[in-house]
Amino acid sequence: MSLIDVSPGTAYAGREANHALSFRQFNKSKHAQYFTPVWLAELLFEAFNPLIPPEGPTSISVLDPTCGSGRLLAPFKGAGTQVLGIELDQLAADHARFAIGNQNVRTGDLLDYRHLLTNFSLVVTNPPYGIYWTPPDAGEVWTCETSGGLIESQGATLEIAARSLVYGGYLVAIIPTSTFQNTKDRFLRETLYTQFEPLLQATLPNLFGEEYGIAVDVDLVVARRTYRGYGSAWQPAQLTVDDDDGRGRLRYALSRALQDAPKLPVCTHAPVPVLSRLLAITPSIAVRVTPKGLKAAADVDGLLNFLDETVTAFDPVRGIEHGVVSATLSPASLLTLGPRAGVESLAWLGFDPAISERDQQTISRLQEKYRILKTPIYPPEAHQRLAYIEDRSYIAKDTLTIDDQPCFTEGKAYHLRPSWSRNREVASVETVFDEREGKEVELITSVDRGYLACQVVTDSGPRTFREVDAAAVELLTAASALPDVPYLTTIFPSRVAQHRDVYSRAHTFLLPLRREDVSRMALTPHR
Secondary structure: OOOOOHHHHHOOOOOHHHHHOOHHHHOOOOOOOOOOOHHHHHHHHHHHHHHOOOOOHHHOEEEEOOOOOOOOOHHHHHOOOEEEEEEOOHHHHHHHHHHHOHHHEEEOOHHHHOOOOOOEEEEEEOOOOOOEEOOOOOOOOOOOEOOOOOEEHHHHHHHHHHHHEEEEEEEEEEEEHHHHOOOOOHHHHHHHHHHEEEEEEEEEOOOOHHHHOOOOOEEEEEEEEOOOOOOOOOOOEEEEOOOOOHHHHHHHHHHHHHOOOOOOOOOOOOOOOOHHHOOOOOOOOEEEEEOOEEEEOHHHHHHHHHHHHHOEEEEOOOOEEEEHHHHHHOHHHHHHHOHHHHHHHHHHOOOEEEOOHHHHHHHHHHHHHHHHHOOOOOOOOHHHHHHHOOOEEEEEOOOEEEOOEEEEOOOOEEEEEEEEEEEEEEEEEEEEEEOOOOEEEEEEEEEEEEEEEEEEEEOOEEEEEEOOOHHHHHHHHHHEOOOOOOOHHHHOHHHHHHHHHHHHHHOOOOOHHHHHHHHHHOOOOOO
């Protein structure tokens, strides 16, 4: 009993008009349709069935990059394996859908799908032979490229198969026997010899004679994906199937070749879209930077949101790694860094950022307001100056060690990266009586407390100096000079003096210390 449901999918043997053409004549056409005999497809599945890993058939993926009516994939699909077939001919692809399922077939040019085919455990292929394709990308390197700039179909298919397999995956290919002797196929042999460990090479005379009436000898090649390098010997087990018990001998040869072979790699192939359903969209790259953030078309806005989730940068406002867009172009970041950092980030990501003169003036005005707001009213204490450490390099002013390990060397630059950390602390624990439960329970009160942490790569490796660790703060301040933080009187001495004079005369009831507070606070914008 056949493992393949031959009605109506894999029974399809190609276009009727093609059968009258000789092998060489037809092979010059666009669709070289000589499908693998059903008996051989079943025999190959039988040979690889013992190599299915303990995780089961659903744990492996099988590709046929030129699947025809799906014959080579049908037995694997019937066993529950993940399969995918690519087929150029619409009619053949429709029959393949009957055999292996609509979702497992992609209709189109294999070259269009070449970069999407990855992470397969096994590739089975009966590739078209002697057709010369035009490479889709002029700069792409193909081993099988001719002096005329074309690529031969069989060689290109095997190169794509090699790229599609995971390391340790298997290749089963049906190729003309002459491939291993003639000069024009030397690059195809190079692909096989350098990237695959040979296991079996079985010559099958007149494989297509019964179904297509053509006389051509082909070789069944079974190999395992490895990296062997140039000059590696190609020494597979060899067999010529030319007698009445040819199928039995081939079954035995496959069994011997694979009996000690590793299991098929466990892997799920990457999702492959239906290219014919995709729409070509030319997205805009224009982005406008405003004081309130970014303004862009819907497609660009979606891409920016995606990048903000996937690409990170240090956010000086939050003191942590954050999305690259938010870190440099949020309203708070614009006030802290100015627009230049964000504009440069957008340009680096491939966008065309712009900022109007009016928006630039508004941001500059807000930056000045923010600068005044963040300026201390009085000179900050030493521990408060830690909050003004910037994300940059500082020169060590002394040589220090920690637990006899070198930490800082005088005169050497160390990059300090400040960040804020959240720390949940237990403030109190009380024992109270729960009337509902009728028993005593513990009532725990916890507090979230943020503290400053400075990360630095010291002479003995990365260290984090936390504000709540007095010894760590003492060491850090001993190693590097604390930032010189200006306060209001140093920045606006005349304006503070003016306010002080006004309030001394107008508000005589204020105590001197309170009057000084009001004089300085009068400089700041409304908070």
